Amino acid sequence: xxxxxxxxxxxxxxxxxxxxxxxxxxxxxxxxxxxxxxxxxxxxxxxxxxxxxxxxxxxxxxxxxxxxxxxxxxxxxxxxxxxxxxxxxxxxxxxxxxxxxxxxxxxxx
Amino acid sequence: xxxxxxxxxxxxxxxxxxxxxxxxxxxxxxxxxxxxxxxxxxxxxxxxxxxxxxxxxxxxxxxxxxxxxxxxxxxxxxxxxxxxxxxxxxxxxxxxxxxxxxxxxxxxxxxxxxx
Numbered sequence: 551x552x553x554x555x556x557x558x559x560x561x562x563x564x565x566x567x568x569x570x571x572x573x574x575x576x577x578x579x580x581x582x583x584x585x586x587x588x589x590x591x592x593x594x595x596x597x598x599x600x601x602x603x604x605x606x607x608x609x610x611x612x613x614x615x616x617x618x619x620x621x622x623x624x625x626x627x628x629x630x631x632x633x634x635x636x637x638x639x640x641x642x643x644x645x646x647x648x649x650x651x652x653x654x655x656x657x658x659x
Numbered sequence: 660x661x662x663x664x665x666x667x668x669x670x671x672x673x674x675x676x677x678x679x680x681x682x683x684x685x686x687x688x689x690x691x692x693x694x695x696x697x698x699x700x701x702x703x704x705x706x707x708x709x710x711x712x713x714x715x716x717x718x719x720x721x722x723x724x725x726x727x728x729x730x731x732x733x734x735x736x737x738x739x740x741x742x743x744x745x746x747x748x749x750x751x752x753x754x755x756x757x758x759x760x761x762x763x764x765x766x767x768x769x770x771x772x773x774x
Contacts, residue, residue: 554701580759581759581760583762591767591768592749592765592766592767592768593702593749593765594765595762595763595764598760598762600759600760637701637702639701639702641759645756645757645758645759646704646707646717647702647704647763648701649701649702649703650701651699651700651701652701
């Protein structure tokens with residue numbers, strides 16, 4: 551079956567660094583997305599990885615290892631506004647997104 | 660640019676009644692999607708459309724129907740609502756449903772409660 555696993559909740563301190571992990575099992579693989587979702591709002595795009603390695607975009611970076619079925623989202627210099635849920639989604643062989651349940655990130659001052 | 664709009668924002672519906680959730684996008688995207696989001700679960704795809712005139716079933720299509728008469732609109736209909744359809748419904752679109760790297764843009768969601 552298809553499955554995406556990510557931690558339910560994480561807590562970090564303002565100004566620190568946090569890494570949110572995601573493991574996936576899908577029928578075929580055509581890349582992995584990370585989205586951010588603030589409470590009561592719609593998901594918004596953060597990153598897409600299809601090749602192994604790290605992609606950096608400002609304070610956010612995303613890493614992919616296809617051989618391990620593993621990705622992580624790295625958030626640096628955390629700000630209070632980063633408090634949100636972070637959704638991991640893998641693209642399967644039919645180009646459909648298989649979504650994880652999301653990781654709720656709580657930032658403390 | 661409005662992006663994607665959904666209506667209504669929220670609704671309370673009696674079980675057994677029918678309802679249509681509306682979704683309109685102004686980005687001229689070919690692909691559109693309907694998801695439901697429930698606490699503790701990931702977004703689950705209900706139906707999708709890769710281009711006007713075509714639709715497909717997602718992971719949880721039972722009890723829902725869609726149509727795609729034109730590029731901009733993608734309504735979702737619940738023929739006879741049941742309490743298990745209580746959820747937040749998101750409509751999304753992407754430039755090309757068959758290009759895996761295309762990000763999906765989401766509407767603000769419709770919060771539906773079926774009593």
